[in-house]
Amino acid sequence: MAKSKKNTSTLNEKKGVLQPKSLNEVVAERHKNFKKKPSTTELVSEILNQNQTALSQAITIIESTAQKHQQQAREIIEKCLPHANKSIRLGITGVPGVGKSTFIESFGKFLVSEGKKVAVLTVDPSSSISRGSILGDKTRMEELVKEENAFIRPSASGDTLGGVARKTRESIILCEATGFDVILIETVGVGQSETAVHSMTDFFLLLKLAGAGDELQGIKRGIMEMADSIIINKADGENLKAAKLAKNEFNRALHLYPAKESEWAPKTLLCSALKNEGISEIWEVVSNYFETVKTNGYFQHKRKEQNKFWLLQTIESRLKSEFYANASIKIELEKQLKAIDENRTTPFEAAEKLLTLQK
Amino acid sequence: MAKSKKNTSTLNEKKGVLQPKSLNEVVAERHKNFKKKPSTTELVSEILNQNQTALSQAITIIESTAQKHQQQAREIIEKCLPHANKSIRLGITGVPGVGKSTFIESFGKFLVSEGKKVAVLTVDPSSSISRGSILGDKTRMEELVKEENAFIRPSASGDTLGGVARKTRESIILCEATGFDVILIETVGVGQSETAVHSMTDFFLLLKLAGAGDELQGIKRGIMEMADSIIINKADGENLKAAKLAKNEFNRALHLYPAKESEWAPKTLLCSALKNEGISEIWEVVSNYFETVKTNGYFQHKRKEQNKFWLLQTIESRLKSEFYANASIKIELEKQLKAIDENRTTPFEAAEKLLTLQK
Numbered sequence: 200m201a202k203s204k205k206n207t208s209t210l211n212e213k214k215g216v217l218q219p220k221s222l223n224e225v226v227a228e229r230h231k232n233f234k235k236k237p238s239t240t241e242l243v244s245e246i247l248n249q250n251q252t253a254l255s256q257a258i259t260i261i262e263s264t265a266q267k268h269q270q271q272a273r274e275i276i277e278k279c280l281p282h283a284n285k286s287i288r289l290g291i292t293g294v295p296g297v298g299k300s301t302f303i304e305s306f307g308k309f310l311v312s313e314g315k316k317v318a319v320l321t322v323d324p325s326s327s328i329s330r331g332s333i334l335g336d337k338t339r340m341e342e343l344v345k346e347e348n349a350f351i352r353p354s355a356s357g358d359t360l361g362g363v364a365r366k367t368r369e370s371i372i373l374c375e376a377t378g379f380d381v382i383l384i385e386t387v388g389v390g391q392s393e394t395a396v397h398s399m400t401d402f403f404l405l406l407k408l409a410g411a412g413d414e415l416q417g418i419k420r421g422i423m424e425m426a427d428s429i430i431i432n433k434a435d436g437e438n439l440k441a442a443k444l445a446k447n448e449f450n451r452a453l454h455l456y457p458a459k460e461s462e463w464a465p466k467t468l469l470c471s472a473l474k475n476e477g478i479s480e481i482w483e484v485v486s487n488y489f490e491t492v493k494t495n496g497y498f499q500h501k502r503k504e505q506n507k508f509w510l511l512q513t514i515e516s517r518l519k520s521e522f523y524a525n526a527s528i529k530i531e532l533e534k535q536l537k538a539i540d541e542n543r544t545t546p547f548e549a550a551e552k553l554l555t556l557q558k
Numbered sequence: 559m560a561k562s563k564k565n566t567s568t569l570n571e572k573k574g575v576l577q578p579k580s581l582n583e584v585v586a587e588r589h590k591n592f593k594k595k596p597s598t599t600e601l602v603s604e605i606l607n608q609n610q611t612a613l614s615q616a617i618t619i620i621e622s623t624a625q626k627h628q629q630q631a632r633e634i635i636e637k638c639l640p641h642a643n644k645s646i647r648l649g650i651t652g653v654p655g656v657g658k659s660t661f662i663e664s665f666g667k668f669l670v671s672e673g674k675k676v677a678v679l680t681v682d683p684s685s686s687i688s689r690g691s692i693l694g695d696k697t698r699m700e701e702l703v704k705e706e707n708a709f710i711r712p713s714a715s716g717d718t719l720g721g722v723a724r725k726t727r728e729s730i731i732l733c734e735a736t737g738f739d740v741i742l743i744e745t746v747g748v749g750q751s752e753t754a755v756h757s758m759t760d761f762f763l764l765l766k767l768a769g770a771g772d773e774l775q776g777i778k779r780g781i782m783e784m785a786d787s788i789i790i791n792k793a794d795g796e797n798l799k800a801a802k803l804a805k806n807e808f809n810r811a812l813h814l815y816p817a818k819e820s821e822w823a824p825k826t827l828l829c830s831a832l833k834n835e836g837i838s839e840i841w842e843v844v845s846n847y848f849e850t851v852k853t854n855g856y857f858q859h860k861r862k863e864q865n866k867f868w869l870l871q872t873i874e875s876r877l878k879s880e881f882y883a884n885a886s887i888k889i890e891l892e893k894q895l896k897a898i899d900e901n902r903t904t905p906f907e908a909a910e911k912l913l914t915l916q917k
Contacts, residue, residue, distance in 0.1 A: 276906055280904050280906065503899055506905045509905040510898065510912075513906060513909035515878055517909065518874075518877045518878065518881055540866075542862075547635055548636070550873045553869075
């Protein structure tokens, strides 16, 4: 929107300010010269070439519930796995209104300026009902989305938290294979999704606001305990004093918790995402954390534990999807649901009938 | 502890007051004359004879993780099912300290005095970690437990909420077959367990306290929406005024929610469980509810929906338990977990190997 520098003559000023394009050219450029329906091999090879359009398409395949896509998704992941696991994974949570998007925009831009490639994913099981309650569209991070080295993907949808979590875990693999070295995983600050995000990240960052008068009360104990760092956002202007008080209060509270297995002492920090203040300090803390846990072996240990958990989750989701995909079971399930509706059977009897068909 | 009425002579007074027995005779009596390891047929026949010891034993079998018990559990449930479904099922929730145990003691005794047979079950997934955080032992309802027509069973334990919920659902069937006509299902007022309890009860009762200054803030929206009645407990003495104010506030809040599918307008009531005040009014509201929903068909509709949900839950838990019970899978699982530990495989590869063994 700035005036063109060359036009300093008064005559040329009449041209007026430049109008913004209706198309985001940076994003559009990435989509050029790429097939609409590439094969698995093409897709993987483009992912390894750091092609974000291929990454997007692959994530869409992972998120699909169609049987043929599920098979393709498994192949893609298998081929990407040897190239994954090289990033650091940060979980970010906080109640609605705390400024998660603004924080991610500001933090993400800082990371890009430091030469990092940043991917943003979201775990929001509620969006399957309310459709896009957070991060519904990319425009919420309109500056970050323009960065060539940033990738933002709105929430995976799904019926269950387990399903959403699985898709996000698999998307992490693909982002890593595409060469992203910091993965930010955002979640809403309510419900069980924090536990899911905790199970797939290395570092957990809790965003808070000061001055609501319930500095400690409002936080679920479990979420406080998970945090590796508490960031008090909107610490600017008239808010600054309250934010400093809150920082002390959180620090006192954090000291009451037993020491973490990671041997890391969680830090409380102030920031103003809107004014880009306090961002580099947060990155410093995150970097210190990774230095600590990579030295003492906790990083490697935690990833292994997460992999074991993931193994069991993968098995259980496959058992279910294979069972319900069986054609004769599909037909019988409809019959049994109808029988329940007409009080002709019980859930146990119906389950027994369906389970027999499997063999 | 009262003096024996017959001993009115001063000479006899020297005998002193009667000492309490170390054994609760009422409870002990029920356990007499019953085998320690009855067969499935004996167990079911005793359950139908309203034998509470048999009921206890059957619930223990349901809660067992041993493979042979799981088979026996299914047989017991199958045989009890034709005699079940005749009770009303009430879910009761509220944060720790709200007085759930005292309320259930008071409400339960009232129901017994009205000629009802009352069973109390608990859903508390946290107890599998903290062991008995609520209703850890029966002594918390020491009067109700002495009633011949009351049965109190502490929390089922389990690794997952799903597992705990399944056991509770099955225990409901057994309680109904034993002739209990009101089933109270208690849950802690935090986390996801309310949803589980809601999926197995007809009426949902939320206990609250007045005067904490956070009448509305402290309540998760989802739980408020589930409530068919809000009971403000400890509405006595100096608390009474605040309780009345809270009642108005809750009533206003309840009116803001959309109408329920049940066509029932949730009621807010005051009570003092400790002083047995307001208890019969609560029962009146509960009775009105059942009159409403049995007339408009919602009662039958909701039970059917719950049965469909239960069908899917039963299938999924069986798929898992059968998979992990397979001997060759057990051995391979150990190997694959070790391989993950030694970075020799990925969760996906490992899952694939295990899933192949199943076929």
